[in-house]
Amino acid sequence: MDFEKAKKRYEERKAPPELLREVNKMFQKKNKMKIIVASVVAVFGVFAVTLNVNVAFAKTLSEVPGFSGIVKVLTGNRYAFHENTFDAEVDVPEIAGLKDVELQKKLNQEFRDYADTIMAGFQADVKAMKDEYGEDSGHLGVDVGYAVKTNNEKILALDLYVVNTVASSSTVHKFYTIDKKENRLITLDSLFCEGSDYVGVISPYIKSEMKRANEEEGASYWIQDEFGDNFKAIKVNQNFYLNEAGNLVIVFDKYEVAPGYMGAPEFVIPNDVIESILKV
Amino acid sequence: MQSKKEIFQHYINENMDQIYRFAFIHTKNKQDAEDIVSESVLRALSAINGLKEVQYMETWFYRIILNTANSYWKKKNKIILMEEMKEEGVCDSYRNTDLYDAVMNLEMKYRVIIVLRYFEDRKIEEICEILHENQNTVKTRLYRAVDKLKKMLGEESISNGF
Numbered sequence A: 001m002d003f004e005k006a007k008k009r010y011e012e013r014k015a016p017p018e019l020l021r022e023v024n025k026m027f028q029k030k031n032k033m034k035i036i037v038a039s040v041v042a043v044f045g046v047f048a049v050t051l052n053v054n055v056a057f058a059k060t061l062s063e064v065p066g067f068s069g070i071v072k073v074l075t076g077n078r079y080a081f082h083e084n085t086f087d088a089e090v091d092v093p094e095i096a097g098l099k100d101v102e103l104q105k106k107l108n109q110e111f112r113d114y115a116d117t118i119m120a121g122f123q124a125d126v127k128a129m130k131d132e133y134g135e136d137s138g139h140l141g142v143d144v145g146y147a148v149k150t151n152n153e154k155i156l157a158l159d160l161y162v163v164n165t166v167a168s169s170s171t172v173h174k175f176y177t178i179d180k181k182e183n184r185l186i187t188l189d190s191l192f193c194e195g196s197d198y199v200g201v202i203s204p205y206i207k208s209e210m211k212r213a214n215e216e217e218g219a220s221y222w223i224q225d226e227f228g229d230n231f232k233a234i235k236v237n238q239n240f241y242l243n244e245a246g247n248l249v250i251v252f253d254k255y256e257v258a259p260g261y262m263g264a265p266e267f268v269i270p271n272d273v274i275e276s277i278l279k280v
Numbered sequence B: 001m002q003s004k005k006e007i008f009q010h011y012i013n014e015n016m017d018q019i020y021r022f023a024f025i026h027t028k029n030k031q032d033a034e035d036i037v038s039e040s041v042l043r044a045l046s047a048i049n050g051l052k053e054v055q056y057m058e059t060w061f062y063r064i065i066l067n068t069a070n071s072y073w074k075k076k077n078k079i080i081l082m083e084e085m086k087e088e089g090v091c092d093s094y095r096n097t098d099l100y101d102a103v104m105n106l107e108m109k110y111r112v113i114i115v116l117r118y119f120e121d122r123k124i125e126e127i128c129e130i131l132h133e134n135q136n137t138v139k140t141r142l143y144r145a146v147d148k149l150k151k152m153l154g155e156e157s158i159s160n161g162f
Helices: A004-012 A017-044 A101-133 A198-216 A271-277 B004-024 B030-050 B054-075 B078-089 B099-104 B108-119 B124-131 B135-152
Strands: A056-059 A072-083 A086-096 A140-151 A155-166 A168-179 A240-242 A248-251 A266-269
Touching (some): A004 B004, A004 B099, A017 B004, A017 B030, A086 A101, A101 A140, A101 A168, A155 A240, A198 A266, A198 A271, A266 A271, B004 B054, B030 B054, B054 B124, B108 B124, B124 B135
Parallel strands (some): A086 A140
Antiparallel strands (some): A056 A072, A072 A086, A140 A155, A155 A168, A240 A248
16 A cells, blocks of 8 residues: 555645644743843853863864955954864854954954854753753754844944853854944944934834734734733834945844744834934 | 743644644634634643653544543534534445545544545654554454445455555
């Protein structure tokens, strides 16, 4: 009896996307806090770092393609760790050519510290997993990397991300947007006039975009969630960067406003939305 | 480190189609299948601490789906169940039908075993775990299920040494 054809027919049936969305909400309800806590631990965790002997150390300098101007972002240190089902790959960015040498030094140090912290946390996780489940327990991986979002005459925007993989993956982003002319790190509030309610201006726009995307593009942003996990407003220090065109881009972490499969959503804020409160 | 719950969520996200299909064979309609999947996930979440070893997550969850589907039908209108059972009894009318249709018209316990073995390509040992039955029972049931299918399709039963 040949089941191949019948099997194919069986496999034609696919789960409706709404179902996956619904089901993911059930996890989200309690999970969200945990993810945030975990990332905080990762950032402020143990600082005393002794990298395992298995950690291969290699220094590579590779220029990021597409950079413009004199300021470059290079891969400073690269760590790799592979042991059975445990993998870590860490690319630490290094900024070069910034006029403000002190700022550059400070940022590069911050990147290195951050990577060290993540690695230390990873080592601790590996140990905990081995202690609990034995040598050949599940997969555990961490991937630290960066992406140059913008590098033009005015702006250097860097996304430093950490992807944690333990069966499923979560990603935490840290954005650095540097004003090359003024030689300073741009914070979200520094873009707006003092005392202006930028959270109250940007949030409704994002909410309407989420609604539109849900209706027109089949997106699954959490805006009408019976679990009460609705997106209400951006944080005062929400992740953001400025894109090549100089537009403000608001970024959310994975699981922050949508199920994991939607990744880390980005919203470009049109200038006319924030025009009236933008600092010139 | 990642909790069982996170591993479970990953499993669900990676295997939603397969899970949905397995729920679907118990219902024959989308809404019921969706309800069964949702309820199974809820049940699984509340019971996840009872899952001792992560590698048994899938068989554990399949058992939950089976139990959910059973109690779902008990709750639902019993007339539907009766009708379905009546349908299952009528073997001869399925001559010349497709094998897939025949499988979907098998009695539930045979349907489940055929799906697990031939549509999901599971090993006998895995099926034993999912159904909490011993190998002999599973093999016998599988054998009977195939035999029933052959009869339904008007093929010679058993003799060709399947």
